[in-house]
Amino acid sequence: xxxxxxxxxxxxxxxxxxxxFMMLYQDRLYALLNIFALHAVVLAASVAxxxxxxxxxxxxxxxxxxxxxxxxxxxxxxxxxxxxxGIHRDIETAVSIGPTMLAGMGLVAxxxxxxLRVTGAADPLAREDLAFALSxxxxxxxxxxxxxxxxxxxxxxxxxxxGLVLAATGAKGMPLVVEISVAFSILIAFxxxxxxxxxxxxxFDTVDVGALDEFRGERR
Amino acid sequence: xxxAVAQQIWCVAALLGTTALAIASSRSRRSTALVYGATFAIxxxxxxxxxFSLIARTGATELTLPIGLPWLGxxxxxxxxxxxxxxxxxxxxxxxxxxxLGYGSHESMPQRILPFFPAFLAGMNLVVLADDAFTYxxxxxxxxxxxxxxxxxxxxxxxxxxxxxxxxxMASFGTLALLLAFGLLSGAGGGYGFAAIRxxxxxxxxxxxxxxLMLLGAGSKAGLVPLHVWLPLAHPAAPSHVxxxxxGVMTKVAIYGFIRVVFDLLGPPSWSAGVVVLIxxxxxxxxGILYALMENDLKRLLAYSTIENIGVIFTSLGLALAxxxxxxxxxxxxxxxxxxxxxxxxxxxxxxLFFGAGAVLTSTGERDMEKLGGLIHRMPLTSFVFLVGCVxxxxxxxxxxxxxxxxxxxxxxxxxxxxxxxxxxxxxxxxALLAxxxxxxAACFVKAFGITFLGRxxxxxxxxxxxxxxxxxxxxxxxxxxxxxAGILPGLVIDALSPVAQAVIGxxxxxxxxxxxxxxxxxxxxxxxYNGLLVFAFITAAASLAVYFxxxxxxxxxRRGPAWGCGFADPTPAAQYSGASFVQPIRRVFGTLVFQAxxxxxxxxxxxxxxxxxxxxxxxxxxxxxxxxxxxAVWFLADRLNQLQFLTIRRYLSLVFATLVTLLLVLAIxx
Numbered sequence: 001x002x003x004x005x006x007x008x009x010x011x012x013x014x015x016x017x018x019x020x021f022m023m024l025y026q027d028r029l030y031a032l033l034n035i036f037a038l039h040a041v042v043l044a045a046s047v048a049x050x051x052x053x054x055x056x057x058x059x060x061x062x063x064x065x066x067x068x069x070x071x072x073x074x075x076x077x078x079x080x081x082x083x084x085x086g087i088h089r090d091i092e093t094a095v096s097i098g099p100t101m102l103a104g105m106g107l108v109a110x111x112x113x114x115x116l117r118v119t120g121a122a123d124p125l126a127r128e129d130l131a132f133a134l135s136x137x138x139x140x141x142x143x144x145x146x147x148x149x150x151x152x153x154x155x156x157x158x159x160x161x162x163g164l165v166l167a168a169t170g171a172k173g174m175p176l177v178v179e180i181s182v183a184f185s186i187l188i189a190f191x192x193x194x195x196x197x198x199x200x201x202x203x204f205d206t207v208d209v210g211a212l213d214e215f216r217g218e219r220r
Numbered sequence: 221x222x223x224a225v226a227q228q229i230w231c232v233a234a235l236l237g238t239t240a241l242a243i244a245s246s247r248s249r250r251s252t253a254l255v256y257g258a259t260f261a262i263x264x265x266x267x268x269x270x271x272f273s274l275i276a277r278t279g280a281t282e283l284t285l286p287i288g289l290p291w292l293g294x295x296x297x298x299x300x301x302x303x304x305x306x307x308x309x310x311x312x313x314x315x316x317x318x319x320x321l322g323y324g325s326h327e328s329m330p331q332r333i334l335p336f337f338p339a340f341l342a343g344m345n346l347v348v349l350a351d352d353a354f355t356y357x358x359x360x361x362x363x364x365x366x367x368x369x370x371x372x373x374x375x376x377x378x379x380x381x382x383x384x385x386x387x388x389x390m391a392s393f394g395t396l397a398l399l400l401a402f403g404l405l406s407g408a409g410g411g412y413g414f415a416a417i418r419x420x421x422x423x424x425x426x427x428x429x430x431x432x433l434m435l436l437g438a439g440s441k442a443g444l445v446p447l448h449v450w451l452p453l454a455h456p457a458a459p460s461h462v463x464x465x466x467x468g469v470m471t472k473v474a475i476y477g478f479i480r481v482v483f484d485l486l487g488p489p490s491w492s493a494g495v496v497v498l499i500x501x502x503x504x505x506x507x508g509i510l511y512a513l514m515e516n517d518l519k520r521l522l523a524y525s526t527i528e529n530i531g532v533i534f535t536s537l538g539l540a541l542a543x544x545x546x547x548x549x550x551x552x553x554x555x556x557x558x559x560x561x562x563x564x565x566x567x568x569x570x571x572x573l574f575f576g577a578g579a580v581l582t583s584t585g586e587r588d589m590e591k592l593g594g595l596i597h598r599m600p601l602t603s604f605v606f607l608v609g610c611v612x613x614x615x616x617x618x619x620x621x622x623x624x625x626x627x628x629x630x631x632x633x634x635x636x637x638x639x640x641x642x643x644x645x646x647x648x649x650x651x652a653l654l655a656x657x658x659x660x661x662a663a664c665f666v667k668a669f670g671i672t673f674l675g676r677x678x679x680x681x682x683x684x685x686x687x688x689x690x691x692x693x694x695x696x697x698x699x700x701x702x703x704x705x706a707g708i709l710p711g712l713v714i715d716a717l718s719p720v721a722q723a724v725i726g727x728x729x730x731x732x733x734x735x736x737x738x739x740x741x742x743x744x745x746x747x748x749x750y751n752g753l754l755v756f757a758f759i760t761a762a763a764s765l766a767v768y769f770x771x772x773x774x775x776x777x778x779r780r781g782p783a784w785g786c787g788f789a790d791p792t793p794a795a796q797y798s799g800a801s802f803v804q805p806i807r808r809v810f811g812t813l814v815f816q817a818x819x820x821x822x823x824x825x826x827x828x829x830x831x832x833x834x835x836x837x838x839x840x841x842x843x844x845x846x847x848x849x850x851x852x853a854v855w856f857l858a859d860r861l862n863q864l865q866f867l868t869i870r871r872y873l874s875l876v877f878a879t880l881v882t883l884l885l886v887l888a889i890x891x
Contacts (some may be wrong), residue, residue: 111884138881144872
C-alpha cells in the first residue's frame with residue numbers, strides 16, 4: 001500500500017512539473033489558460049491524494065478550493081477577459097521557446113539537487129514532493145519572466161502559487177487556516193490584477209506591459 | 221554607599237537631564253548660564269568620583285541596567301582604565317563648561333548648541349563606562365551624532381556643511397569597522413559582554429583582523445593618517461569650547477576604545493601588531509605636524525597638531541605592544557604609562573590652546589593668523605596662558621609635555637633589548653621620527669604664538685581687540701596651572717597611573733613617591749632620571765640672573781650707534797614677518813615631497829609696471845591620491861546603478877528570479 005501511495009503521489013507531483021513545462025511551451029493565451037486549468041486539476045488531485053494517504057480530511061477542502069477556483073472560476077474569468085480585450089490571437093513570448101525550455105530543465109535539475117540534498121533526514125514522500133514543488137515554483141517564475149502580456153504573467157503567478165500549495169500539503173500538519181488564507185489571498189490578487197488589467201486597457205488600448213514602459217518614456 | 225559605577229551613571233543621567241532642561245528653557249535668556257553651570261557642577265562630581273576610584277584603587281565595580289537588548293541588558297563597569305579616561309573626559313568637560321559660561325554668551329544661536337553639549341558629554345562618559353559590545357557601539361554612535369550636531373551648529377557658514385558631511389561619512393565608516401571588529405570578537409556564539417570576549421580564545425588571524433579593524437574604527441575617530449581628513453575640517457567648525465572637547469577629549473575616547481580592545485580584550489599581542497601601530501603612529505606624528513606648520517588658520521593648525529599628538533600616543537602604544545609581546549613587563553609598563561601620561565597632557569594643553577584660539581576669535585572675529593598680530597598688548601592674560609600652552613605642547617621643560625615625551629623616548633631607548641631585528645631597527649627609526657615631530661611641533665607653535673600675539677596688528681580687528689571675560693580666563697588659567705603642576709610633579713601622576721598599567725599590562729613602573737626631591741626614575745637611577753622641580757628652579761634662577769645682569773650692566777650704559785630699524789623699515793604691518801614666510805624653509809625641505817609644493821615667481825617683462833607675484837602650489841596628497849579616486853569610484857558606480865530605477869517590469873521580475881536562482885545555486889554548490 002505504502003509503495004502504491006508513494007508512486008501515485010509521485011506521479012501526480014511529477015505530472016504537475018510536466019504541465020508546468022507545457023505552460024512554458026504555449027505561446028497562445030487560450031491554450032495557456034487551458035493548460036493552467038489542467039494544472040489546477042492535477043494539483044487538486046494531488047492534494048486529494050495527500051488527504052487520503054495522510055488521513056487528513058481538511059485537505060479535501062483545500063483540494064475542493066483548488067478545483068473550484070483555480071480550475072474553473074479563474075480560467076473562465078480570464079477567458080472572458082481575453083475575449084473582452086480581444087487579444088486571443090496575440091503571440092507574446094519575450095524569449096523564444098527553445099532557450100526557455102532549456103532554462104526550465106536546468107531549474108528542475110537545480111531544485112532536485114538542492115532539495116534532495118538539504119532534506120536528507122525527511123520522509124521520502126515529503127522530499128520528492130518538496131523537490132517537485134520547488135520546480136513548479138521556479139517554472140512559474142520563469143513563465144512570468146518570459147512573457148510580455150499581463151494576462152500570462154497572472155497565469156505564471158497562479159501556477160507559482162500552485163507550487164506553494166503542493167509544498168504545503170506534502171508536508172504533514174499544515175493547518176487548514178493557512179491554506180484557506182493562501183487561497184483567498186490568491187483570489188484577491190487575481191481580482192486586483194484583473195481590475196488593473198482593465199485599467200491598463202482603458203488607458204493604453206493594450207495589455208502589453210511594454211506600453212507602460214513606453215508611457216514612462218523608456219525604451220524596451 | 222552606592223558603588224562608583226552607579227555614581228557615574230547617575231552623573232550621566234544628570235547630563236541627559238540637562239539636555240532636557242536645555243530644550244525646555246531654550247527661549248529663556250538665562251539658559252546658557254543654567255546649562256553650562258549644570259554641566260560644570262556635574263562634571264566636577266563625576267571627576268571627583270573617577271579620581272577617587274583611580275587613586276583609592278577601589279577595584280572594578282559593575283552595574284547592569286535592564287535596557288537595551290532584552291537578553292543582554294546594558295552592562296557598565298568602572299575599572300582603573302575606565303576611571304583614568306573618565307578623569308580625562310570630565311576634567312576636559314568641566315573646563316569646557318567653565319569656558320562656555322563666558323564664551324557661550326557671545327553665541328548668536330545658543331539653542332543650536334545647548335541641548336547637544338550635555339548630550340555629547342554624556343555620550344563620551346558612557347563609551348568609557350560601557351562593558352558590552354552593544355552598549356559600547358550604541359554610545360559611540362550617540363557620541364558621534366551629538367558631536368556632529370555641534371559641528372553643524374553654524375551650518376550656514378560656507379565650509380561647515382561640507383565639514384559636517386565628511387565627518388558623518390567618516391564616523392559611519394569608523395562605526396562600521398568597530399561593528400565588524402566586535403562581531404569578530406564575540407564570535408559565532410554571540411557573547412557580547414566584554415567579560416565573555418576577554419575569556420574567549422582568539423586565533424592569530426582573527427586577532428590581526430580585529431587589530432586592523434580597530435585601527436580603522438578607533439583610528440578614524442582619533443585621526444590616524446590617512447583617516448584624519450575629517451578632523452581638520454570638523455574640529456574648527458564647532459564652537460571653540462566644543463573644538464577643545466573634540467580635540468582634547470573625544471580623540472582620547474577613541475584611544476580608550478583602541479586600548480580596551482587591543483590590550484584588554486584581545487589577549488596577548490603579537491610583536492607584529494606593535495610594528496604596524498609603530499609605523500602608523502610615527503607617520504601620523506610627522507605628517508600631522510607638517511600639515512599644522514603649513515596652516516594659517518589658528519584653529520585648523522591646532523586640529524592638525526592634534527593629529528601629531530595622536531601619532532605620538534599611538535607610537536607609544538605600539539612600543540608597549542612590542543615590549544609586551546616579548547614579555548618585557550617593565551618596559552611595556554613604561555611605554556604604556558607614557559602614552560597615558562601624554563593622553564592626559566594633551567587633553568590639558570590642547571583644550572587650553574583651543575580656548576585661547578576661541579578667545580582670540582571672540583575678541584577679533586578672526587581665525588586667520590595673517591590678519592592677527594600684536595595681541596599681546598591687547599590681551600596680555602590670554603597671551604600668557606596661550607604661551608604656557610605653546611611651551612607645554614612643544615615639549616619644553618618644566619611643563620608637562622616634556623615629561624611624557626621624555627618617558628616615551630626612555631621607552632624607545634629600551635629597544636636594543638628586543639629580540640626581533642625588525643623591531644631593533646625600526647624602533648630607533650620611529651624614535652627619530654618622533655624627535656623630528658617634536659622639533660617641528662616647537663617650530664609650529666613658535667609660529668602660532670609669534671604671528672598671532674607678537675609684532676603689530678595686521679588688521680583693524682586685531683587692533684581693536686580686548687581681553688576676554690573672567691570665566692574664560694579662569695578656565696584657561698586652571699588648565700595652564702595643571703600643565704605646570706603635572707610638569708613639575710610628574711611622579712604623582714605616574715603613581716596615579718600605576719593601577720591602570722598594573723591592570724592592563726600586568727606590570728607597573730617603579731613607585732616614584734619614594735624618590736628624593738620629587739625626581740622621576742623610569743627604570744633605575746643609574747640609567748636616567750628627571751626632576752621637573754629642579755629644572756624649573758634652574759630655569760627661573762638662570763633667567764632671573766641673566767635679566768639682572770643685563771639690566772644692571774648692559775642697559776644702563778649709554779651707547780651711540782647708527783639707528784637700526786630691526787629690519788622693519790616699511791611702516792605698514794603687512795611688511796612684517798608672516799606665517800607663510802616663517803615656514804618657508806621647512807616647506808622647502810619637507811613640503812616638496814610631502815605636499816608636492818612648487819614655487820613660481822611671476823616676473824613681469826622689463827617695462828611692464830604690474831607687480832611681480834610669488835605663488836606656491838601645494839597639494840593635499842591624501843585627498844588627491846586616496847579620497848578623490850574613492851569618491852569618483854563611488855559616483856561612477858552610483859551612476860551605473862541609477863539605471864536600475866528605470867527598468868521594465870519584466871526586467872525587475874528577471875532580477876528577482878536571477879537572484880533567487882543564484883542563491884539556490886550557491887546553496888546547491890556549497891551545502
